[in-house]
Amino acid sequence: MSTIERAEVFVASPGRNFVTLRITTSDGVTGLGDATLNGRELAVASYLRDHLVPLLIGRDPARIEDIWQYLYRGAYWRRGPVTMTAIAAVDVALWDIKGKVAGLPVYQLLGGRSRDGVLVYSHASGTDVPSLLDDVARFRDLGYQAIRAQTGVPGLGGSYGVRKGVVYEPANSSLPDEQPWSTEAYLDFAPTYLAAVREKFGSGFHLLHDVHHRLTPIEAARFGKSVEDLRLFWMEDPTPAENQEAFRLIRQHTTTPIATGEVLNSIWDVKDLITEQLIDYVRTTVVHAGGITHLRRIFDLAALYQVRTGSHGATDLSPISLAAAVHVDLTVPNFGIQEYMPHVAETMEVFRTGVSLANGLLDLDETPGLGVEYDEKAAERFPYDPKYLPVARRLDGSVHDW
Structure with missing residues (x-):
């Protein structure tokens, strides 16, 4: 044996x-x-x-x-x-x-394909509305069928979601970067730039937006109601998800679809959200929710309640997790969408993968297993570099949810 x-x-x-x-x-x-x-x-x-x-x-x-x-x-x-x-x-x-x-x-061991490819969304951002619109145009030209849109709030430097380089990477300093935040300014501004995206590009693609846990339930309800006519694919993480009951209030006030779960780690963390149909998409991910074995349990529960999948997939997950996610995404009947960011060249010097992107869809080659290789020698050229995620502070100096 x-x-x-x-x-x-x-x-x-x-x-x-x-x-x-x-x-x-x-x-x-x-x-x-x-x-x-x-x-x-x-x-x-x-x-x-x-x-x-x-x-x-x-x-x-x-x-x-x-x-x-x-x-x-x-x-x-x-x-x-x-x-x-x-x-x-x-x-x-x-x-x-x-x-x-x-x-x-691996997808063959999970029951085989339920679809020919995995729909993904990527991340358009800007420091203002014109630069955001330029970035959305870039992703449309690349063939993406779904795009998340974020831009900086005027007067708030370092606002969440603004890409500074080739890819969006919020972990950016050896000690946490403290960034200012105003919920009032965000609630006034975000609906206007999402409306600008729809006005320029129409409704022929999926438009997503990440609130990133920053609103109270009633604030999130107000936001969701204000953007209903824009037909968002989802508003992500409208309020901190530790309190599953909070999503009931949001649900009572808006029909904008809700997605949450990237920071949640088990079926127990999302049980009420799913069984009481308080969300539309569960965003638990293979690397933070116990691997393929446990993630499938979460997705199977979600399928019973018409909740679809929408796993977190930023570049803080390695190509191993991306490949594992695609294997699962190809098989589950209630797949919704997969977050995707291409990794930088240095990452791909260390990891070699059979995942490919075409026309806004991810697919896999037929390599046995996950189809990923790790180059230990190449990795030695890139020593650990301590980085922290930022911390948000309200304008009065108190700590807020980042």
């Missing part, structure tokens, strides 16, 4: 910080998992090295469900982003191994 012989944790910063787990079996088969938690990478790396790796050695890599339950229940202290990200890395690596042993891409 093949057993897990070795599990290695790599921390590198090819364009940004990533934590990668590589499991090797006694038969020499390797599997990769992403363990990146933006701004808290070393916490997950330590959880893996110091606590999970010793528990894996000698186990049967084919027993994915058993290992998942062992790591989750056996810790006693359950859930949370660090624990679930570490378990996800193990789980995804084991699915990668299982696919390679079977000689099949």
Whole structure:
């Protein structure tokens, strides 16, 4: 019987910080998992090295469900982003191994295709309305069928969602960057620039917007109502999602679709949101919600209540997570959309992947497993570079949700 012989944790910063787990079996088969938690990478790396790796050695890599339950229940202290990200890395690596042993891409092991490609959205942004419109035009020219639109609020430097380089990367300094925020200014301005996008480009594509947890439930209800005629695909994270009950108030006041869940880590964190149909899209992601095994449980529950998937997929997830997400997206019947940002060239020097983009859709080649390779030697050229996500402060100096 093949057993897990070795599990290695790599921390590198090819364009940004990533934590990668590589499991090797006694038969020499390797599997990769992403363990990146933006701004808290070393916490997950330590959880893996110091606590999970010793528990894996000698186990049967084919027993994915058993290992998942062992790591989750056996810790006693359950859930949370660090624990679930570490378990996800193990789980995804084991699915990668299982696919390679079977000689099949992972999506075939999950039941095969439910669709020919995975609809994605990318991120248009600007420092003002004209630059935002130029960026939307760029993505339309690239063939995207769905675009998220964000721009800086006048008078508020560093506002969320404004891309400063080739890709949007908010983790930007060795200590948290403190940025000003005014909910009142945002509520006055955001509907106007979303309306400008629709006025210039029409309704022949999906338009998305991320509120990023910054509103109270009644403020979010006001925002959703104000943009109903723009037919947003969704408003994302309108209010902090820890209080699932809060979404009931938003739902009572607007028909704008709601998406949330990227910072949530288990089926219990989204259970009420789904079963009471308080959201339209669940945004849990493979790397932060326990891997393929647990993410499928969340999506299966969502399917029963006509809630669709819309997984987080920014570049703070490595190409391993992107590939794993696409394998799941291809198979689940209630797929909605997948967030997507292309990784920078440095990232792709370390990770090689069979994921491809055409006409606003992602697809995979037929490589067994996940179809991703990790170049350890290339990674050595990119040492860990501490970066933190920003902190938002209201204009009176008090801390707000970023």
